[in-house]
Amino acid sequence: MMTDSAKDLLAAAAVERRLGNRDAYVPYLRQVFADVVGEDDTVSETYGGLGAAQERLANIQPLRYGKRRNFLTGEVTGLSAYLRHGVISLAAVRDRVRQLVDDPSEAEALLQQLAWRDYWQRLYAHWGDRLWQDIEPYKTGWSAVDYATDLPAALVAAETGLACMDAFSSDLQRTGYLHNHARLWLAAYVVHWCRVRWQAGAAWFLQHLLDGDPASNNLSWQWVASTFSHKPYFFNRQNLERYSDGKYCRQCPMSDRCPFDATYEELAARLFPHKT
Numbered sequence: 485m486m487t488d489s490a491k492d493l494l495a496a497a498a499v500e501r502r503l504g505n506r507d508a509y510v511p512y513l514r515q516v517f518a519d520v521v522g523e524d525d526t527v528s529e530t531y532g533g534l535g536a537a538q539e540r541l542a543n544i545q546p547l548r549y550g551k552r553r554n555f556l557t558g559e560v561t562g563l564s565a566y567l568r569h570g571v572i573s574l575a576a577v578r579d580r581v582r583q584l585v586d587d588p589s590e591a592e593a594l595l596q597q598l599a600w601r602d603y604w605q606r607l608y609a610h611w612g613d614r615l616w617q618d619i620e621p622y623k624t625g626w627s628a629v630d631y632a633t634d635l636p637a638a639l640v641a642a643e644t645g646l647a648c649m650d651a652f653s654s655d656l657q658r659t660g661y662l663h664n665h666a667r668l669w670l671a672a673y674v675v676h677w678c679r680v681r682w683q684a685g686a687a688w689f690l691q692h693l694l695d696g697d698p699a700s701n702n703l704s705w706q707w708v709a710s711t712f713s714h715k716p717y718f719f720n721r722q723n724l725e726r727y728s729d730g731k732y733c734r735q736c737p738m739s740d741r742c743p744f745d746a747t748y749e750e751l752a753a754r755l756f757p758h759k760t
């Protein structure tokens with residue numbers, strides 16, 4: 485049952501909502517969801533609601549997106565949480581993209597990502613909870629039993645000593661958002677370097693991502709792991725350094741012992757020694 489003080493906080497929050505201010509919600513939510521706050525008291529920097537979604541939609545840049553989407557500083561849309569929670573539809577984003585270009589092929593990169601989201605949703609509707617099982621065996625030379633079931637505590641605490649992975653872990657838990665490339669790097673680190681089952685990482689992401697959704701999330705993890713693709717996704721330092729503009733490597737205490745600092749051939753031999 486709601487306490488009197490929670491009722492007061494809710495009344496204040498309702499007034500603030502009409503004024504378009506979310507700050508009054510914070511004490512209300514802290515009280516009503518006290519158990520959750522005990523585990524995580526972070527207030528996200530991301531604002532919800534149709535107004536925030538429309539503002540982002542108005543600012544999308546399909547041409548720049550095509551050229552720069554893989555850079556952490558690239559012009560991505562930041563629309564995923566609004567799409568995930570039905571604040572805006574994929575069709576509305578597609579229509580806006582089409583308005584901004586003369587020919588749809590100019591916006592191919594962005595339209596393709598929207599299509600991926602749609603495709604994953606359709607698979608989820610078809611497969612349901614099967615998304616939590618390996619769709620296919622790993623193609624890494626390891627079998628599922630060779631992978632640990634729990635995430636390394638140091639990674640969750642953002643204390644691995646690797647500046648990049650610690651930043652991604654902390655950003656995930658603090659902001660509820662990671663750029664797609666950071667998600668790929670972090671997922672590959674979990675599965676291939678830490679040799680942890682993708683399911684542990686997927687559950688961790690879903691716990692924190694504001695756009696967290698089993699379809700896009702689990703199938704992306706399975707794509708990285710190779711249980712839903714023909715080969716594992718992994719990366720090297722050069723790739724991470726390039727698309728992050730070197731910002732992690734410059735300040736990394738493990739720069740001279742970087743586990744990613746090798747060619748793709750060397751890393752494949754190291755990570756997947758039994759792969760034929």
Ligand SMILES: Cc1cc2nc3c(=O)[nH]c(=O)nc-3n(C[C@H](O)[C@H](O)[C@H](O)COP(=O)(O)OP(=O)(O)OC[C@H]3O[C@@H](n4cnc5c(N)ncnc54)[C@H](O)[C@@H]3O)c2cc1C
Nearest residue numbers: 560561562563564597600601664667695696697700701704
């Ligand atoms: C390991 C991993 C986990 C992921 N988990 C989720 C998740 O839980 N929820 C989620 O919405 N996305 C997930 N993604 C996909 C993608 O990373 C995010 O959708 C994207 O980073 C969100 O940022 P944005 O809105 O700025 O995307 P943009 O790059 O601006 O893309 C526009 C929209 O297209 C869709 N989209 C973009 N990339 C993908 C993709 N690779 N797969 C499917 N849809 C895509 C999203 O709806 C996104 O909002 C995951 C990717 C990886 C590698």
